Each structure stands twice: as C-alpha cells, then as structure tokens.
Amino acid sequence: MGNRILLLLPFGLLLLTTVQGAIVDRIAAVVQSDVITVSEVDQMVAMRILPRRAGRSDDDYRHDVLDELVSQTLRYKDVERFGSEDIPRDSIEARVGQIVKRFPTEAAFTAALSASQLTLDEFRTIVKRQLQVEAYIQERFSPMIFIPNEDIETFYKGTWSAQRRDRGLPIPALGDVREEIRTLLKSTQLQQEIDKWTTQLRARAN
Secondary structure: OOOOEEEOOOOOOEEEEOOOOOEEEEEEEEEOOEEEEHHHHHHHHHOOOOOOOOOOOHHHHHHHHHHHHHHHHHHHHHHHHHOOOOOOHHHHHHHHHHHHOOOOOHHHHHHHHHHOOOOHHHHHHHHHHHHHHHHHHHHHHHHHOOOOHHHHHHHHHHHHHHHHHHOOOOOOOHHHHHHHHHHHHHHHHHHHHHHHHHHHHHHHHO
16 A cells, blocks of 8 residues: 555445455555554444543544544554553553443443453553553653743633633632643643644655
C-alpha cells in the first residue's frame, strides 16, 4: 500500500481473503502497511477502549473508535522509531481497572472480553501499547509546555470565573486555585500538541 491511509466507510467495502478466496475479515482501514479490520473495530467498541462522548450515536462511536485506531497506529509507528519504553505491570492494571469501570459490573466486562474473543492478557497488551504512546507524549511534549502566571490570571478572571458564575458556584481566591488552573491549561496545551503531531503524521502518511 505504500505510505497511505485508506479509510473505507461504510465498513466492509473491501475484504481480507485467503489464497483460496475464503473471506477472513472486512477491512475498515489501511494505515501505511497495517490493516485495521472491522473485527478489531468491533472489539474496541465492545471493550469501550475509548470513552464515549455524550450524545454520540452507536455509528458515531464506531467512527470515533476507527479514527482513534488510525491515529494510534500512526503514533505508535512514530514511537517505535525512538524505542518504546516498558510499562510497569501496575500501571497496566490501573488502566485496565479504569476501563472496567465503564461497564455496569466486572462480570459485564468479562462477558464483553469473551464475546470479543480476547484474553485478558491480549487486552493488557492493547492497553500497554496505549500507555507506551502516552509515555512518549509526556516525555516529548510535556517539557515544552510552560504556563506563565499571567496566562493563569487572565484565564481565572475570564473563562474560569465566568463558568463558575454560570453554574452558581463560588469563586475562590486565585491563590487557592492557581495550580489547579495551571494543570488545566497545561492539559489543554498538551492536547493541542498531540493534535498537531497527529495531523503531521496523517499528512506524511496520506
């Protein structure tokens, strides 16, 4: 396929076949030389690997998952170029625990795992890959982000206080919430850097 991303929607416009011609799976996307199948999308939807935003329909959520799988594939390829770091077992278990909480019960999570034909170890591997990308992001982008006190004060006097007033909440003194606001602004800037990086990866792959 070369350096290309091929998105195929609605799902199943192309098929993966064996040499004998038997259908193995449907292709949802091709990212450079990697194929993302509809079954993989189904698995990630069933396992709620991506938090579902309010108001998103089932089809919307499937497209969100596919888009994230494409982005994650490109990010991981970039991470591998520099060497992905190992992730402690307890960090993996903590993330798995967060995902389990997206289900009504732990039994519902286990049932979804079984229906998706994934073992718990295979699911841990998927989570580990996510965490490796996140670790790379923290190492590469976080040190570049600096939030000056002036930006904190501007945000506090404007957007932050206005949102509190609209919700009928008290407005604490700036000194009491300075670090909370710094963390919020840093998180926003970090997401902007991630989006910019992902856009560049997609542009190079297209």
